[in-house]
Amino acid sequence: MNIILFGPPGAGKGTQAEILVRERGLVQLSTGDMLRSAIAAGSELGMQAKAIMDAGELVSDDIMIGMIAERMEGADCAGGVILDGFPRTVAQAQALDAMFADKGISLDSVIEIAVDETALFARIEKRAAETGGARSDDNAEVLKARLKVYHENTAPVLPYYKDKGQLVSIDGMQTVEEVSSQIASCLDSVA
Numbered sequence: 001m002n003i004i005l006f007g008p009p010g011a012g013k014g015t016q017a018e019i020l021v022r023e024r025g026l027v028q029l030s031t032g033d034m035l036r037s038a039i040a041a042g043s044e045l046g047m048q049a050k051a052i053m054d055a056g057e058l059v060s061d062d063i064m065i066g067m068i069a070e071r072m073e074g075a076d077c078a079g080g081v082i083l084d085g086f087p088r089t090v091a092q093a094q095a096l097d098a099m100f101a102d103k104g105i106s107l108d109s110v111i112e113i114a115v116d117e118t119a120l121f122a123r124i125e126k127r128a129a130e131t132g133g134a135r136s137d138d139n140a141e142v143l144k145a146r147l148k149v150y151h152e153n154t155a156p157v158l159p160y161y162k163d164k165g166q167l168v169s170i171d172g173m174q175t176v177e178e179v180s181s182q183i184a185s186c187l188d189s190v191a
């Protein structure tokens with residue numbers, strides 16, 4: 001089973017992806033984590049990406065599509081993946097469709113975790129406190145920029161999947177357990 005977890009920064013995609021990894025043995029593909037690993041490794045891509053991420057902007061579609069295409073070649077992905085943070089533009093969604101068609105694999109569900117945006121500032125502050133400020137983009141100023149980018153570039157991905165009948169929306173303002181149980185019911189219904 002291959003699914004997309006969709007939602008603005010702080011919606012809880014990473015938390016829910018971790019639960020799905022544990023409970024369903026799917027592989028989590030977080031493009032944000034991949035970029036943070038590139039930064040930690042000090043690669044040229046990492047250097048370029050850091051400035052973009054710190055400004056709350058998006059890394060180019062070409063780079064991101066290439067990164068996911070390469071990762072999807074991994075043998076571990078054959079059992080199913082959770083895309084967390086990808087696609088973030090319609091161009092990425094189209095490239096993903098082409099990639100899946102090429103590989104003969106299906107996209108089983110796109111799950112939107114819908115949240116009240118005013119709550120995101122508190123959530124990001126909480127994450128920054130819990131991780132000791134590990135992410136330099138976890139602060140109110142960068143979050144504002146990330147939300148603007150989300151509305152302009154990422155939200156248009158929702159109608160793209162809605163029109164294809166692949167979108168399911170879940171109320172992300174519930175507890176982690178409630179969100180997780182609704183995701184589970186949704187996945188059981190497409191399994």
Ligand code: AMP
Pocket residue numbers: 009031032033035052053054056057058059060064084085086087088092137146
């Ligand atoms: P995340 O960990 O998903 O919140 O991503 C952190 C940052 O990495 C984003 O604010 C972007 O700068 C960059 N990023 C992650 N995924 C993508 C993507 N699919 N397309 C473009 N930029 C991305």
